[in-house]
Amino acid sequence: MMVPLRAVPDVEEPAATAADGGAGRGLELAFDGVTKAFGDVGVLRGLDLTIPAGQFVAVVGRSGGGKTTLMRLIAGLDSPTGGTIRINGTARRGLQPDVRLLFQEARLLPWQRVLSNVGIARGPGWKERAQALLAEVGLADRAGDWPYVLSGGQKQRVALARALVTEPGILLLDEPFGALDALTRADMHRLLTRVWRQHGFTAILITHDVAEAVALADRVLVLRDGVVADDVAIDIPRNARAAGTPRLAELERRILTAV
Amino acid sequence: MTGLRRGLLPWLLPLALLAGWEVAAKVGWLSARVLPAPSDIAVAFWATLRDGSLPHHVGISAERAFLGLVIGGGLGFALGLINGALPLAEDILDSSLQMLRNVPHLAIIPMVILWFGIGEEAKVFLVAVGVLFPMYLNTFHGIRSVDRGLVEMGRVYGLGPVALYLRVILPGALPNILVGLRYALGIMWLTLIVAETISASSGIGYMTMNAREFLQTDMVLLGIIVYALLGKLADIASRWLERRALDWNPSFHTGLEAA
Numbered sequence: 001m002m003v004p005l006r007a008v009p010d011v012e013e014p015a016a017t018a019a020d021g022g023a024g025r026g027l028e029l030a031f032d033g034v035t036k037a038f039g040d041v042g043v044l045r046g047l048d049l050t051i052p053a054g055q056f057v058a059v060v061g062r063s064g065g066g067k068t069t070l071m072r073l074i075a076g077l078d079s080p081t082g083g084t085i086r087i088n089g090t091a092r093r094g095l096q097p098d099v100r101l102l103f104q105e106a107r108l109l110p111w112q113r114v115l116s117n118v119g120i121a122r123g124p125g126w127k128e129r130a131q132a133l134l135a136e137v138g139l140a141d142r143a144g145d146w147p148y149v150l151s152g153g154q155k156q157r158v159a160l161a162r163a164l165v166t167e168p169g170i171l172l173l174d175e176p177f178g179a180l181d182a183l184t185r186a187d188m189h190r191l192l193t194r195v196w197r198q199h200g201f202t203a204i205l206i207t208h209d210v211a212e213a214v215a216l217a218d219r220v221l222v223l224r225d226g227v228v229a230d231d232v233a234i235d236i237p238r239n240a241r242a243a244g245t246p247r248l249a250e251l252e253r254r255i256l257t258a259v
Numbered sequence: 260m261t262g263l264r265r266g267l268l269p270w271l272l273p274l275a276l277l278a279g280w281e282v283a284a285k286v287g288w289l290s291a292r293v294l295p296a297p298s299d300i301a302v303a304f305w306a307t308l309r310d311g312s313l314p315h316h317v318g319i320s321a322e323r324a325f326l327g328l329v330i331g332g333g334l335g336f337a338l339g340l341i342n343g344a345l346p347l348a349e350d351i352l353d354s355s356l357q358m359l360r361n362v363p364h365l366a367i368i369p370m371v372i373l374w375f376g377i378g379e380e381a382k383v384f385l386v387a388v389g390v391l392f393p394m395y396l397n398t399f400h401g402i403r404s405v406d407r408g409l410v411e412m413g414r415v416y417g418l419g420p421v422a423l424y425l426r427v428i429l430p431g432a433l434p435n436i437l438v439g440l441r442y443a444l445g446i447m448w449l450t451l452i453v454a455e456t457i458s459a460s461s462g463i464g465y466m467t468m469n470a471r472e473f474l475q476t477d478m479v480l481l482g483i484i485v486y487a488l489l490g491k492l493a494d495i496a497s498r499w500l501e502r503r504a505l506d507w508n509p510s511f512h513t514g515l516e517a518a
Contacts, residue, residue, distance in 0.1 A: 075415055097417055107412040111430040111507040120426075121417045146507045162416070 026054035026202035027088050027098060027169030029074065034083035036069050043069045045226035047083070053169075056196055056203040058213035060259055061223035067206045070223065071172050074204065075101045087170070100168040102176040106155035108147040108162075115143040118162045126165075133161035136198075137191060153184035157191065164199060171196075173205040177212070189216055193238065210255050214248060215241050222258040230258035295477040300484070303477040312466070317485060320462040323379065324451050324489075327386025332443050335391040336436070339398025343432070344424070349399075356395060364388045365453055377458035382451060389450040390443035397439025401432030434508065437501050444493040452486055 029051040036044040043066045051057050061067050072078040073085060076095040084091045087098070108117045119130035134140050137157040147155060156176055163171055173192075177185045193216065196203050207213050213220045214234050222230040232255055234241075236248055277297055283289045284296030291299070307313035338356065342349040364385065375381035405428050413427045455464020463482050470478030505511040 077411065077415065095414060095417075099415075101415045103408070103412065105408065107408050109409060109427065109430070111433070111505075112426070113507075120413070122422075148507070148509045166417070 025167060025169060025200045028053045028086075029170060029202060029204075030086040030089070032084045032086065034073065034080045034085060036066070036073060036078070037081045043226055044073075044080075047228065049221070049228060049231075051202060051204070053088075054200050054202055056205070056216060056218045058205045058207060058217035058220045059223055060207060060210055060213050060220060060255060062259060063208065065223045066226045067223055068174060071101065071174050071204070071206055074170065074172055075099055096170075097166075098169040099172065100163040100166065100170075101172045101174065102156075102159055102163050104175050104178060106147075106152075106159040106176075108155055108158055110147050112147075113143070114139065114145050114147065114150070114158055117147065117158055118165055120162060121166055129165050130161070133165045134158070136164075136195065137161045151184075153180050153188060156180065156188060160191070160195065164195060164201075167199065168201055170202045170204065173203065175207055178207075178209075185212075192216065210252055210259070214252050214255065220251075220255055222255055224259065230255065232258075292474065292476060295480065299477045300480050303475075303481050307478075307481070313481075313485070316461060316463050316466045317489070320451060320455065320464070321489070323382045323455075323462065324386060324447050327383045327451070328390050328443060328447050330383065331387030331390040332394045332440070334387070335394030335396075335439070335443075336398050338391075339395045339402065339436075339439075342395075343399045343402025344428070353399075356392075360392045360396070364450065368454070368457060372458055377460065381458065382454045382462075385454045386447050386450045389446040393442035393446060394436075394439045397435045397442070398432065401435025401439075402428060404435065405431035434501075434505055434511075437497065437504065440500075441494070441497045444497055445490070448486060448490045448493065 031047040031049045034044060034047040035042065047070070059067050059070065069078070073080050074096075076092065076099065079093055086092065087096065108114075109120070112120075115127065115130050115134065118133055119126035131140065131143060134143055137160055139154060139157055139161070142150065142154065142158075147158070150158065159176070177188050180188060189212070192203075203217075205213070205216060210220075217234055220230075220232045220234060221228050222232070232251055234248075234251060236245060236251075241248055280289070280294070281297050284291065284294065284299075289296075304313070338352065342353055342356075367388070368385065371381045371384055375384060409427050409431065410423065413423045418426065451462075452464055455462040456468055459465040459468075463485055467479045467482030470476075470482070502511055
């Protein structure tokens with residue numbers, strides 16, 4: 001448990017499809033005619049959509065297209081104007097204990113050390129669990145540091161450990177890698193893929209980077225003018241994606257056109 | 260070497276002034292009525308220390324200062340917490356407090372003497388009124404300026420209202436609260452000096468006013484120096500508190516990592 005995992009393994013694990021989402025702790029997410037309006041402005045205009053348990057979905061779209069609104073609805077930070085959101089078949093409202101959100105900025109508490117940040121929800125045995133998660137993201141030896149000494153990538157890794165410490169069924173990622181440099185982002189992509197396989201949560205990644213979306217997800221939703229304009233399955237094994245196959249380029253073109 | 264130089268240089272001018280003053284007083288350029296020699300003040304200090312009158316007066320002054328700080332500062336802190344957290348309380352209380360704040364608290368001395376005479380209550384009351392507002396304003400402002408993103412994170416990560424207040428809002432407001440405390444300490448001594456000078460039968464202010472009656476300039480100066488030292492002591496204490504409590508903040512960081 002205390003073994004420091006300094007670097008994220010470079011080797012891609014065997015081929016992945018939507019079905020290999022790991023331990024099966026993920027939750028199914030369904031939208032029935034979900035709308036959201038702020039005043040007269042309809043941001044989401046009727047979403048009907050099912051995301052199977054354990055799937056890795058990327059949501060792409062232009063800014064103002066409703067991506068962040070969608071995320072806040074799933075997290076329970078906002079309530080839909082109309083329609084229902086179901087998690088494993090049960091309609092939900094309000095904050096969801098089995099949904100965790102990775103923000104654009106890490107949002108670590110500057111006055112708590114790394115370990116206490118990871119174990120923010122406390123509860124019995126939180127220190128051991130937080131330490132184990134820190135080891136999983138390769139930061140076991142930084143448990144006693146203040147957040148301000150960490151780099152941007154390390155902060156996001158701590159935030160990832162914090163999100164996973166309660167074993168959520170759904171993990172929302174709101175462009176968490178946008179501010180990172182290309183190399184750090186590639187590390188984070190590998191790390192995210194690995195923990196997604198291990199923990200089996202349903203992952204919903206919001207991004208404006210189409211290349212990131214097709215590299216990570218099983219499925220890409222294009223959100224435009226408050227509706228799903230395209231729903232693209234990325235039917236290429238993950239270990240073949242880095243090479244850049246013609247099929248991948250074709251999917252990427254299709255998504256870019258839809259956006 | 261440079262550290263030693265930087266440590267000594269700031270002392271050069273005060274020491275030179277002190278030496279010049281001593282010489283001027285001993286030679287007779289300065290009348291002892293106007294400004295007694297530093298060595299005479301040292302003698303007065305030693306004499307009052309030995310007969311116990313200096314510790315007695317300092318003790319009484321410190322007690323008044325501390326009591327006033329606890330009462331007024333505690334009240335200001337509590338009001339800041341309540342108004343920062345509850346918009347209803349702010350609506351009811353804040354504008355009244357802002358109006359009272361604009362009354363210079365030393366202007367109510369005649370009222371205070373009418374109410375309390377020259378007893379202990381008068382001094383403690385004045386100090387309490389003086390420190391209340393800086394504590395209130397800075398606590399209130401501190402709570403209001405806590406990063407909304409962190410509060411939102413705390414809610415998504417399952418913190419209840421109490422945990423959110425104790426682990427996110429209060430620590431986030433602490434830098435401002437401590438600024439308020441430092442302001443309050445300054446006002447505390449200032450108020451006490453004025454109050455003791457105008458109406459008292461003990462304390463440092465009384466000691467100096469009494470000395471003035473007998474033209475004991477050395478005692479008057481001793482009183483002034485004691486006030487300055489007490490003020491400095493309070494400042495050092497609050498700086499120490501800041502460094503201890505804000506170790507997480509790089510701008511207060513001492514460079515010594517507490518493991």
